[in-house]
Amino acid sequence: MSREELMRVSACKTGKIFKKGQVIFEEGETLNGVYCVKSGVCKLTKLSENGKDQVVKLVVKGGLLGKRSLVTEQKTNLSAVALNDMEMCFIPKSEIMDDLNKNPKFTMDVLKTMAEDLKESDQSLVSMAQKSVKRRMAEILMYIHDNFGTDDDGYLSIVISREDYASIVGTATESAIRILSQFKKEGIISTKGKQIKIEDYVALKWME
Numbered sequence: 001m002s003r004e005e006l007m008r009v010s011a012c013k014t015g016k017i018f019k020k021g022q023v024i025f026e027e028g029e030t031l032n033g034v035y036c037v038k039s040g041v042c043k044l045t046k047l048s049e050n051g052k053d054q055v056v057k058l059v060v061k062g063g064l065l066g067k068r069s070l071v072t073e074q075k076t077n078l079s080a081v082a083l084n085d086m087e088m089c090f091i092p093k094s095e096i097m098d099d100l101n102k103n104p105k106f107t108m109d110v111l112k113t114m115a116e117d118l119k120e121s122d123q124s125l126v127s128m129a130q131k132s133v134k135r136r137m138a139e140i141l142m143y144i145h146d147n148f149g150t151d152d153d154g155y156l157s158i159v160i161s162r163e164d165y166a167s168i169v170g171t172a173t174e175s176a177i178r179i180l181s182q183f184k185k186e187g188i189i190s191t192k193g194k195q196i197k198i199e200d201y202v203a204l205k206w207m208e
Contacts, residue, residue, distance in 0.1 A: 162176055
């Protein structure tokens, strides 16, 4: 985008604060713009047929929510919930549509981003089908460690419920708890309440 286009879009954005656990938008809503994550982390979930929320993705600083609302009139098929206190910017759809219509390079960049999202979804499906639950649990622990870091005491900075861990790796909550307990027993992780500390990253890396 040109400097003028960026300045115009920046001038029309509004700042929004979401507290931990607050719903940003719900499945079935009509979004009239996009959210850009300035700080914090949120989870995108999909309501399954059994009435449980399936965690589809974690979105971090720089991530965009509601991209599909730019090119379709469909209601959102996901819900977004803040995992910690978040600061976001909201840009009205009307402002961005003008740039999509006039700026081919910007349009291609948006389409490429959406294509990357589809690629991630494909990879997630393959992972669910071919990798063990233990391996998937190890990967999500490493992902959180690598992308969000740890606090001063070495615990993962993002605290996720055991239900969400189960949802992310595609298993029952009881199974997720059992696997984490096994990791703890083997000295791979340690816990304090809901907090998790990785004690043996290499063991997670080579988990089968």
